[in-house]
Amino acid sequence: MEIGELARGILAGERRALARAITLVESGRADHRRAATDLIARLNAANHGRQALRIGLSGTPGVGKSTFIEAFGLMLTGQGKRVGVLAVDPSSARSGGSILGDKTRMEQLSRDRNAFIRPSPAGAHLGGVARRTREATLLMEAAGFDAVLVETVGVGQSETVVSEMTDIFVLLLAPAGGDELQGVKRGIMEMADLILVNKADGDLRAAATRTCADYAGALRLLRRRPQDPDGFPKAMTVSAVEETGLAAVWDEMTALAAWRRETGHFDRRRAEQACHWFEAEVREGLLARLRREPVRGAMAALGKDVAAGEVTASEAAEAILRDYLGVSGD
């Protein structure tokens, strides 16, 4: 399919065009990469004015992320909204995909005509997954999706990556056993706009309420961020299994996004994110030279001499920079 045709298909909301375009942005082939860049530039130039709410969702395994996404996604599609689901999975590079890898985890949502679920591509490094996810979000936005959920698993670096490509960041938690906070990294807490304590049902309902109160207390101790209206970041209980609290979550998300749009934070953040990705892509493109021949081979050979102590790290680096990368030391 020709790029112009693909762009028209996406703007018309055709699923098949979207699926092909995502495959294109996932490809590492140089000609595909150029085509993907061209496609996204065309969609950008079409100035479609569509904005999906980009929602980052993090949570350690076991908190019920996929059950939540399925229930939340079905609630939205039930209202006639179109929902995309993507994943940034740092473990998939090694394991071949652990989150969203099995679409049957969200069986009902994956069969929904108004939902589009795409697992994290296996075997890619975090930088590659980040670009693909960011570009897939842009494609879904151009295709008229109302919300794009970007799922990740709580290991720090991937949270930062996801928060750099989303408008709202949600941390999903399970009720804690005692009155202890779970081992959530402070840095992730500080990213969160919403903390959702899941499993607020059956035997765990009371524990979920208590955990939610604990986090609400902890959130009050954090410094107020300029991008937050009163009451945010917010902690709430939900039950993905009983499908309770989900509409309230969407209401809070849209209220937060509306406030940020009004105050200019929303657009400013998207502009900053775009600059961030521009710079990240330049760095990544430059560093990619090190993975290609003849640099790669020269570095491997010289690395042996460095390990043997025959040449120092600085000497070896200077030689590679000068002889293979055209960088003189000034």
Place this chain on the structure above:
Amino acid sequence: MEIGELARGILAGERRALARAITLVESGRADHRRAATDLIARLNAANHGRQALRIGLSGTPGVGKSTFIEAFGLMLTGQGKRVGVLAVDPSSARSGGSILGDKTRMEQLSRDRNAFIRPSPAGAHLGGVARRTREATLLMEAAGFDAVLVETVGVGQSETVVSEMTDIFVLLLAPAGGDELQGVKRGIMEMADLILVNKADGDLRAAATRTCADYAGALRLLRRRPQDPDGFPKAMTVSAVEETGLAAVWDEMTALAAWRRETGHFDRRRAEQACHWFEAEVREGLLARLRREPVRGAMAALGKDVAAGEVTASEAAEAILRDYLGVSGD
């Protein structure tokens, strides 16, 4: 001073030559950088066979790091050993130096002829501080120092940097109030070869013993690392103020280093570290192009268009890579 002369001075253990050489490796000027690389290559080629024990030391503010370093350093110099002290201080980039910045903190040690204390240079980024510290360590080693302590403050990234340039990593802690472990990041715990609970004196003695037992228990839960003999990583109590436990710490360090030397882990680790720094310097040298004109200006200008949505991040990155960095997308 000419480089050959400087190298001879260092190998002869002259303090003034060492001080000048460290100033050289701290400089960001291109000609100084080349001279520093040349100097370290010469010292390496002289193959002096001297090995200082490189000791990384981390601990949050308030645990008594400088008191410990002074007491520990003086014990070693009292045995006729020569001790270097350096710092990797990520906060100094902003604040102008917070650790080791005030030499009077270690008044006695700083006046000791067998000690050489150098604060973290202010205003440099972590990469620059890392290189300077690593190279200063090599200089001290060539000058015949027996131990080089590299101090850092517990914030995660700098610990990783320090552990990449040292043979032994020590975590210094204060006695905990209750029976709780302090908020030590798991990643830092996993780097530690020795955990020292300081302030095991006066009213805090019992708390220090309890804290030490807690950490000993926690260490047993971590997976055994191939580079550890039986009983390591180890938790011990010390009192920098009463100067107790310090000789035992040095004994454990030398025993650990001896075991690692015998089993080959010591040399293998140093070889890996050298390769790590080689690759890091190539990356850093390549990325430095982005901070120089005309790339820097072109990126700033194009960044404005990206922020305004007039051009996509990928398009802009492709233009910079192609037009300014000679990188084609393949």
